[in-house]
Amino acid sequence: MSHKKLFIPGPVEVKQDVLDACAVPMIGHRVPEYAELHGACVPLLKQLLYTKNDVFLFTSSSTGAMEAGVRNCAKKGAVACMLGAFSDRWYQISVQNAKKTAKCQVEWGKAIRANMIEDHLKTGEYDCVLLVHNETSAGVMNPIEEIADMMRKYPDVVFVVDAVSSMAGVKIEMDRLGIDVLLAGSQKAFGMPPGLTVCAVSQKAMDRAKTITDRGYYFDFIEMSKFSVKNQTPCTPAVSLLYGLRHQLQKFFKEGLDARFKRHTDLRDTCWAWLREYGFELFPEKSFESVTLTCAANTRKVDVPKWVKLVSERGYVISEGYGKLKNDAFRVAHMADCTVAELKECLGVMSEELKKL
Ligand SMILES: Cc1ncc(COP(=O)(O)O)c(C=O)c1O
Structure with a gap:
């Protein structure tokens, strides 16, 4: 070929050494070797995201974690910031999960500004904001600092950020910015094959999830957390990709x-x-x-x-x-x-x- x-x-292009790191003999996911592998990735991810929050590893593409954000964090309703194909998708995901969803929309090529989101939050009708940091369809990067500053005025609102095409390529300081859920798949700035999604989750997001009963099964933060303390996942993870992830993260810190x-x-x-x-x-x-x-x-x-x-x-x-x-x-x-x-x-x-x- x-x-x-x-x-x-x-x-994106995956380097041969990363492909090689993935291509190793399989292990079971309930053995100490797996927990060691998982446990090696998580602290490095926390460093990458400048966070003390827990980091979950979903075996899915990023869209799965986008759905997780909605299901675990939107109770009253979500404000979907729409500026292109992927952020529009998040609106759709929210609606299809029967959440009351506000459209905070600009035309393709324009960015979402803090005041546009705030207009919806002021109504008191929404307790979750869905923001795509880097809208891949239009090549727009939203002003995350400005939006994060505004979000501080709304401590009861959970701030969910898709950094699918920016995480690991752009500095995103999760804790300083007050981001509650920060997610990205492996096939973009991580330089890995697709199939794994990194999802960091704050205590505030976990507390919200506890108050929601229909969180679904596969993407339930509470269930993920129970296994995360053991450096495991509830279901079979993409073990090969975790080998690749550990290798990549070590390379990030070497660079x-x-x-x-x-x-x-x-x-x-x-x-x-x-x-x-x-x-x-x-x-x-x-x-x-x-x-x-x-x-x-x-x-x-x-x-x-x-x-x-x-x-x-x-x-x-x-x-x-x-x-x-x-x-x-x-x-x-x-x-x-x-x-x-x-x-x-x-x-x-x-x-x-x-x-x-
Ligand atoms: C910003 C953004 N969000 C979400 C997605 C959806 O990702 P996936 O196809 O991995 O589910 C993409 C895919 O390109 C994206 O660029």
């Missing part, structure tokens, strides 16, 4: 978190410089652009699907605009273990194929 290098916003985050801003700057050189503009509103992926507006009106195909034939995979943006934008992801040199290789191929359009 030919190996095309992924510059799409997930799954150094600050160096890792700086590498991500260097990657972003490299991509933006290329856009400027080739006459494209950024799609998101200024100051709210994602660090881990670049969503560019198709200001040159090129045939994006054709270009993406040509680049793919050369062994590099980039993305068209998401959904309705298909031909109006394109996305280049630069997260996880990607180096500036590797990104430049991809951008070089993009330049060559652009000339053929």
Whole structure:
């Protein structure tokens, strides 16, 4: 099978050493070796997220943990912050779980501002906020500091954050920001295969969960917590991925978190410089652009699907605009273990194929 290098916003390129770390003989999940493995991952995750909270490991994609956030944390109702495909999905999840859900919505490319959420919280009708930190479909990164500051005025509201395409690529200080649930799947800035979701949960979120009776079964925080103290999960975990996770986390700390985050801003700057050189503009509103992926507006009106195909034939995979943006934008992801040199290789191929359009 030919190996095309992924510059799409997930799954991303997984390094051979990570694949190798996953490919080890299986163990049972009720033996001490498993607890040791699980117990090695959790403290490193806490360090990565700057938190003392417990961290659960769900064997599911991120959407599972998004549903967990709703089921365990929304009692009166949830405010869904909607700015693109994935945050819109969270609204849908909340509605389909029969929660009263407010739409706090902006058009694609715009960010959610604190005052927009506060307008809903002031009504006193909602006790949960669902915020996607980095909206992957539009390449927008929401102002988490500003929103977190506002949230301090509402101590009874549980703050649930999807950091699916930013966690491990951008510094997110969970405890300082007062985030109650912080989740992300393995296939994005963690640089791992899909199938595992990291979900850190505060005491406040746990206390809320205790007051809700229909939390469901698989994603029940209370049940997860009972097993977490034993460094286990209630059901069979993705053991292979935990081996990969431990390996990756050790690598993160070898690189150094600050160096890792700086590498991500260097990657972003490299991509933006290329856009400027080739006459494209950024799609998101200024100051709210994602660090881990670049969503560019198709200001040159090129045939994006054709270009993406040509680049793919050369062994590099980039993305068209998401959904309705298909031909109006394109996305280049630069997260996880990607180096500036590797990104430049991809951008070089993009330049060559652009000339053929
Ligand atoms: C911001 C964000 N949230 C949620 C999801 C859903 O993730 P999954 O497909 O892993 O369930 C994605 C997927 O790309 C995403 O980018």
